[in-house]
Amino acid sequence: MPRHSFKLNGEQITVEAEDDLRLLWVLRDLLGVTGPKYGCGIGVCQACTSHINGKAFNPCSVPVSKIGPEDEVTTIEGLPATVGKDLHPMQEAWLDLDVSQCGYCQPGQIMAAVAKVRQAAAEGREIDDADLDSIRNICRCGTYNRIRDAIRAGAERM
Numbered sequence: 001m002p003r004h005s006f007k008l009n010g011e012q013i014t015v016e017a018e019d020d021l022r023l024l025w026v027l028r029d030l031l032g033v034t035g036p037k038y039g040c041g042i043g044v045c046q047a048c049t050s051h052i053n054g055k056a057f058n059p060c061s062v063p064v065s066k067i068g069p070e071d072e073v074t075t076i077e078g079l080p081a082t083v084g085k086d087l088h089p090m091q092e093a094w095l096d097l098d099v100s101q102c103g104y105c106q107p108g109q110i111m112a113a114v115a116k117v118r119q120a121a122a123e124g125r126e127i128d129d130a131d132l133d134s135i136r137n138i139c140r141c142g143t144y145n146r147i148r149d150a151i152r153a154g155a156e157r158m
Contacts, residue, residue, distance in 0.1 A: 005069040008033070009078025012069075019065035024048050026064045027075065035076035035107045039138070046137040049108035049115075050075045056115035076107035079114065089157035090114050093150045101141035109137045113151040117158055127155045 001016040008031065017026050022041075027033040027050075036059055039047030043061035050059055051074040052067070059073070067073065079088045087095075090110050100106050112135050120127045132148050139147065 002065070004064045004067060006067045007069075007072040009074055010072075010081055015064070017064050020063050023059035023062045023064050023067060023073070027059060027073075033075050033077055037104055037107060039105070039108075044138075045105075045108075046112060047105050047108045049111040049137060051111060051115060054115070054118065056112050074111075076111060079111065088114065088154075090117070090150070090154035093154035093157060097146055097150045097153060099143055099146040099150045101139075101143050105137055105139045109135075109139065109147055112137050113147075113154060114158075117151070117155045120155075121158070127151065 002019050003014055003016050004026070005012065005014040007013070013031070015026055015030050017030060024036055024038060027036055028038070036048040036050050038060065039045035041060050043058040046058055048058050048060045049056050051057070053072055074082065079091065080086055083089065090113055094100065094106065094110060116131050116135055117127050120131055132151060
């Protein structure tokens with residue numbers, strides 16, 4: 001069985017998996033990292049959104065063979081460590097504004113939001129409505145207004 005190494009939530013790991021196995025299944029089934037959720041398996045719903053090298057991506061659409069030893073994958077479980085706290089400021093905003101209803105999409109929503117806020121900051125600007133409109137994560141409960149408010153509040157804290 002092929003071996004694949006990469007950094008996961010700050011720790012270098014090696015896992016045995018077939019090259020064509022999607023990273024989402026490696027994370028969830030082989031490594032027990034269940035924050036990234038399975039929604040569609042084709043990168044449309046974005047419930048599995050995580051970060052690779054600081055940018056949002058969907059591990060359901062990436063075979064583990066495309067992840068190299070130099071790559072760093074961060075899931076919702078590892079997000080607080082990126083700021084050295086128990087909760088990331090975006091997670092705090094989510095709680096403060098009572099965003100979640102069923103909660104299934106929330107890890108992906110938060111990871112997409114953090115990546116978008118970081119992208120805007122790297123461009124020397126604050127997040128705006130166009131940025132919020134470009135976040136395409138699906139919420140079946142329809143809490144989009146609370147999500148947008150929490151992203152703005154979280155961005156102020158980041």
